[in-house]
Amino acid sequence: MNKYKTAFLVGVSNSMEFRFDFFMNLLSTVFPIIMQVFIWISMYGGNGGDAMYGYTFPQMILYVVVAGAVSKFTNTGVEYLVNEDIHSGGIAKYLVRPVNYIGFRLCDTIGNKLASMITMVILTLLALLVLFFAVDFVVVPAAVLLFFPSLILAAVLNFFLFFCLSTMAFWLTEIGNFFHAMSVVIMVMSGGVFPVSVFGHTYERISRFIPLSYTINYPIQILSGVVSTGEAVEVLGIQLVWIFLLAALARLGWHRGLQKYVAVGG
Numbered sequence: 001m002n003k004y005k006t007a008f009l010v011g012v013s014n015s016m017e018f019r020f021d022f023f024m025n026l027l028s029t030v031f032p033i034i035m036q037v038f039i040w041i042s043m044y045g046g047n048g049g050d051a052m053y054g055y056t057f058p059q060m061i062l063y064v065v066v067a068g069a070v071s072k073f074t075n076t077g078v079e080y081l082v083n084e085d086i087h088s089g090g091i092a093k094y095l096v097r098p099v100n101y102i103g104f105r106l107c108d109t110i111g112n113k114l115a116s117m118i119t120m121v122i123l124t125l126l127a128l129l130v131l132f133f134a135v136d137f138v139v140v141p142a143a144v145l146l147f148f149p150s151l152i153l154a155a156v157l158n159f160f161l162f163f164c165l166s167t168m169a170f171w172l173t174e175i176g177n178f179f180h181a182m183s184v185v186i187m188v189m190s191g192g193v194f195p196v197s198v199f200g201h202t203y204e205r206i207s208r209f210i211p212l213s214y215t216i217n218y219p220i221q222i223l224s225g226v227v228s229t230g231e232a233v234e235v236l237g238i239q240l241v242w243i244f245l246l247a248a249l250a251r252l253g254w255h256r257g258l259q260k261y262v263a264v265g266g
Helices: 002-017 019-044 057-072 078-088 103-113 116-135 141-170 174-189 201-207 217-224 231-259
Strands: none
Touching: 002 057, 019 057, 019 201, 057 116, 057 217, 078 103, 078 141, 078 174, 103 116, 103 141, 103 231, 116 141, 141 174, 141 217, 141 231
């Protein structure tokens, strides 16, 4: 386990090394959130007490504020690392060492996300504090306690989702633009911009049976109180099921891809 612990610590070190880039990335999250807040204030207008798309005005403001931070936290970027390792030949060094590549990347990603997690906690608490004083919006403590485990599971789920996509690099020579396009699509369809309910009841029902909404939409629903405590526990269980399924699929794609892999460079 020492090698995976080392991978985690290296990830932590990397996340803290480029502080300027980290804070600029944080600023790039803040401005879209501010735009979203003003858009929803305009849409609710004087009907702040009425619900839209299943959300009251305070719940919607909380959603858009937290969604921006959650989407940054759950976005692991592992697909670009795997693609680089495959096409540069760097993956060869992992194949000749006693290390599980998927486990190594997972530990490295968790370490990289430690600083983002701390920032995520601070932003969430600030949003709750502002909403409490602005519109008397109170969050149930149980919702907060269930939100953070759901957030961690969402990041792990997103890791395996994109790792599955990254195994396509074994068969395709240039796939960077595909990753970028899929990142945008998945972020929108998972509720990273606005709630899934905005897409209509049909997609909302479909989203219950696919993993996308369990990376952003449902964790924020837990925090905002849109779902009950019992439903929140059910969401955690479904996240675990999807993690195991996608982990198995990632492992299958990885081993199938290695059968076609030819080490060049490295």
